Amino acid sequence: xxxxxxxxxxxxxxxxxxxxxxxxxxxxxxxxxxxxxxxxxxxxxxxxxxxxxxxxxxxxxxxxxxxxxxxxxxxxxxxxxxxxxxxxxxxxxxxxxxxxxxxxxxxxxxxxxxxxxxxxxxxxxxxxxxxxxxxxxxxxxxxxxxxxxxxxxxxxxxxxxxxxxxxxxxxxxxxxxxxxxxxxxxxxxxxxxxxxxxxxxxxxxxxxxxxxxxxxxxxxxxxxxxxxxxxxxx
Amino acid sequence: xxxxxxxxxxxxxxxxxxxxxxxxxxxxxxxxxxxxxxxxxxxxxxxxxxxxxxxxxxxxxxxxxxxxxxxxxxxxxxxxxxxxxxxxxxxxxxxxxxxxxxxxxxxxxxxxxxxxxxxxxxxxxxxxxxxxxxxxxxxxxxxxxxxxxxxxxxxxxxxxxxxxxxxxxxxxxxxxxxxxxxxxxxxxxxxxxxxxxxxxxxxxxxxxxxxxxxxxxxxxxxxxxxxxxxxxxx
DNA sequence: TATGTATTGTGATTCATATCACAAAATATT
DNA sequence: AATATTTTGTGATATGAATCACAATACATA
Numbered sequence: 001x002x003x004x005x006x007x008x009x010x011x012x013x014x015x016x017x018x019x020x021x022x023x024x025x026x027x028x029x030x031x032x033x034x035x036x037x038x039x040x041x042x043x044x045x046x047x048x049x050x051x052x053x054x055x056x057x058x059x060x061x062x063x064x065x066x067x068x069x070x071x072x073x074x075x076x077x078x079x080x081x082x083x084x085x086x087x088x089x090x091x092x093x094x095x096x097x098x099x100x101x102x103x104x105x106x107x108x109x110x111x112x113x114x115x116x117x118x119x120x121x122x123x124x125x126x127x128x129x130x131x132x133x134x135x136x137x138x139x140x141x142x143x144x145x146x147x148x149x150x151x152x153x154x155x156x157x158x159x160x161x162x163x164x165x166x167x168x169x170x171x172x173x174x175x176x177x178x179x180x181x182x183x184x185x186x187x188x189x190x191x192x193x194x195x196x197x198x199x200x201x202x203x204x205x206x207x208x209x210x211x212x213x214x215x216x217x218x219x220x221x222x223x224x225x226x227x228x229x230x231x232x233x234x
Numbered sequence: 235x236x237x238x239x240x241x242x243x244x245x246x247x248x249x250x251x252x253x254x255x256x257x258x259x260x261x262x263x264x265x266x267x268x269x270x271x272x273x274x275x276x277x278x279x280x281x282x283x284x285x286x287x288x289x290x291x292x293x294x295x296x297x298x299x300x301x302x303x304x305x306x307x308x309x310x311x312x313x314x315x316x317x318x319x320x321x322x323x324x325x326x327x328x329x330x331x332x333x334x335x336x337x338x339x340x341x342x343x344x345x346x347x348x349x350x351x352x353x354x355x356x357x358x359x360x361x362x363x364x365x366x367x368x369x370x371x372x373x374x375x376x377x378x379x380x381x382x383x384x385x386x387x388x389x390x391x392x393x394x395x396x397x398x399x400x401x402x403x404x405x406x407x408x409x410x411x412x413x414x415x416x417x418x419x420x421x422x423x424x425x426x427x428x429x430x431x432x433x434x435x436x437x438x439x440x441x442x443x444x445x446x447x448x449x450x451x452x453x454x455x456x457x458x459x460x461x462x463x464x465x466x467x468x
Numbered sequence: 469t470a471t472g473t474a475t476t477g478t479g480a481t482t483c484a485t486a487t488c489a490c491a492a493a494a495t496a497t498t
Numbered sequence: 499a500a501t502a503t504t505t506t507g508t509g510a511t512a513t514g515a516a517t518c519a520c521a522a523t524a525c526a527t528a
Contacts, residue, residue, distance in 0.1 A: 074385035075394070075467065081381050093374035102378045125370075126363045132370070133359065139373040140327035144336045146380040147315050151308035153388055154427040157514070160309070184475065193388040195516055200477055216524085233309065391484070418505065429486055434507055450494085 039116045044107040051091050051105040059115040061090040066111025067173065067182055071190070072103035080191040082149075083108070083182070085173050092139065095121070108182045158194040160233040162202050165192050166212065167231060170221055177221040206230075273350045278341040285325050285339040293349040295324040300345025301407065301416055305424070306337035314425040316383075317342070317416070319407050326373065329355070342416045387427050394467040395426040396436050400446065401465060404455055411455040440464075 041064070044050055050061065053072055063086045071080045081103065084090070094101045095118060125132040153161055165188065170177050181188075185203070186196040194202075206212045211227055213220040221227060275298065278284055285295065287306055297320045305314045315337065318324070328335045329352060359366040387395055399422065404411050415422075419437070420430040428436075440446045445461055447454040455461060 070381075072381060072385060074389040076389045079385040079389065081384070093377045096371050096374045097378060103381060125367065129360045129366075132363075132366055136359075136366070136370060136373065137330050139370065139377065140330045142377055143327045143373065143380065144331060146377065146384065147304075147306060147337060150315070150380065150384040150387070151306060151313040153384070155308040155310045155313065186475080196476080197478085197517080198515060200475095204477075420505080430506085431487080431508080432485065434505095438507075 039114050039120075041112060041114050044111040044113060046107055046109050046111075048107045048111075049104060050107055050111070050113055051094070051101050051103070053101050053104040055101050057091065057094045057099055057101050058118065060092070060095050060118055060121045061105075062114040062116060063088050063090050064112040064114050066107055067109040068105050068111060069108050069183065069187070069191075070103055070105050078190050080183075080187060082145075083169075083173060083191070086111070089135070089138070092135070153193050156231075156233055158192070158198055159202050159205075160231050161192040161194070162188070162199065162206075163227045163230040163233075166219065166221065167224075167227055169219075177224065179219060181217040181219050273348050273354075275346060275348050278345040278347060280341055280343050280345075282341045282345075283338060284341055284345070284347055285328070285335050285337070287335050287338040289335050291325065291328045291333055291335050292352065294326070294329050294352055294355045295339075296348040296350060297322050297324050298346040298348050300341055301343040302339050302345060303342050303417065303421070303425075304337055304339050312424050314417075314421060316379075317403075317407060317425070320345070323369070323372070326369070390465075390467055392426070392428045392432055393436050393439075394465050395428070396422070396433065396440075397461045397464040397467075399426050400453065400455065401458075401461055403453075411458065413453060415451040415453050 044066070050068060051057070063084065065086045067083060067085045068090065069080050070082045070084060071078055073079075090105050090113070091101060091103075094103075125135065152164060156164070169179055169181070173179075173182075183191070185199045188199045189196045192199070203212075203214060206227075207214050209226070211221075211223050211230070213222050278300070284302060285291070297318065299320045301317060301319045302324065303314050304316045304318060305312055307313075318339075324339050324347070325335060325337075328337075359369065386398060390398070403413055403415070407413075407416075417425070419433045422433045423430045426433070437446070437448060440461075441448050443460070445455075445457050445464070447456050
């Protein structure tokens with residue numbers, strides 16, 4: 001896997017920006033940058049680190065294409081907080097907070113990120129209230145989601161959380177009941193708060209019970225109801 | 235305990251608002267409401283529910299005085315997400331999101347809440363960019379805090395989390411090494427993700443080991459270093 | 469194609485904690 | 499003060515899941 005990244009200014013591409021501003025908050029700023037001089041697009045390969053915990057942050061990043069994982073160093077091991085797919089802003093909390101990235105973001109598929117000049121971004125927030133309202137909205141949604149997830153992870157037992165992960169992939173990320181698992185089993189473990197071995201065991205178990213079908217990283221949900229039951233659990 | 239609440243319009247009190255706008259985001263809107271007609275102050279008693287999960291929300295709430303717990307119904311039991319003390323906005327995510335409260339907020343001390351008309355609040359966001367920037371800042375801080383907490387709670391073991399809770403009370407909430415625990419042991423359990431029994435055992439253990447001293451709900455940190463060690467753990 | 473590296477599968481064992489089951493305090497409420 | 503109700507203390511037991519320890523693949527690159 002080649003982790004070289006290259007910067008390419010894609011202003012022309014940004015003009016006919018493929019990421020249409022559906023909701024104000026998740027529009028690429030490119031679309032709002034008439035001079036097209038305040039942003040640059042960077043291509044990442046699967047495995048590349050886009051934002052690195054502990055580094056000083058100078059830009060706002062907007063994920064135009066691809067999938068990433070948000071992760072941070074926990075007290076004993078790496079914790080994957082969430083999987084995010086385009087389009088989405090990355091690392092907003094850092095942008096506003098203390099400038100030091102509090103978590104890392106790594107591409108788990110090839111990805112395209114638009115870096116936006118921070119001053120330009122701030123100016124935009126000021127003058128475009130639609131936009132800033134959209135950002136607030138997105139932040140709020142994230143907070144609620146965080147709460148929900150945290151409660152689940154700590155209260156449910158491992159199989160319930162794994163079921164949730166699978167359902168989340170199918171429903172929110174891939175929007176299909178068949179998909180290629182974008183992360184390894186140890187990553188799943190860090191996402192779902194178990195051990196790698198438990199993930200392996202549980203996946204085989206789900207397969208044996210006819211809940212899912214697996215061929216390598218290809219996963220198919222065979223019995224969604226069972227999965228939902230496991231999620232609600234007992 | 236008497237849970238009757240009464241509404242009292244305290245416009246005069248709000249004029250000489252004791253909650254000075256230090257940071258834009260955590261200023262009571264009262265201070266920015268010249269006509270003083272868009273807000274009302276309500277007094278709550280310890281134990282009162284200020285915001286109820288599942289209810290429709292019509293106002294923005296600003297906690298002027300007191301302490302509250304943010305909690306939500308988890309899959310198996312109530313989860314306390316965080317303890318918050320004044321001054322702070324309560325339930326912003328709901329305000330912007332879908333209007334149905336996604337979590338409850340309950341007073342754990344007597345508390346004073348300022349309810350602000352939502353349209354007024356929005357208008358303010360629009361016209362006062364300082365203010366909206368402050369709100370964004372606070373939301374971002376919350377998100378980071380959520381991540382950190384979630385990683386800790388799931389990775390550390392029980393005694394580490396309890397140590398963290400005690401340190402958090404001392405450092406952030408009471409700003410003193412001696413304080414009155416504002417919640418019961420079962421609440422602590424829900425905050426720290428253990429069982430009530432474990433909390434009881436661990437507290438006695440900490441006391442036996444000379445890390446803390448306890449007389450009823452009065453807690454004194456005797457050896458902060460030990461507590462920090464337990465937090466980092468092993 | 470070959471060789472090193474990362475990922476996955478599976479058993480045996482250990483361990484931290486939840487649960488259960490009461491007793492004892494402490495706090496409300498009449 | 500007297501009774502009810504919530505909170506707390508503590509032992510015994512059960513259990514989910516981590517850890518350890520390898521074997522077996524799969525994958526990447528020389």
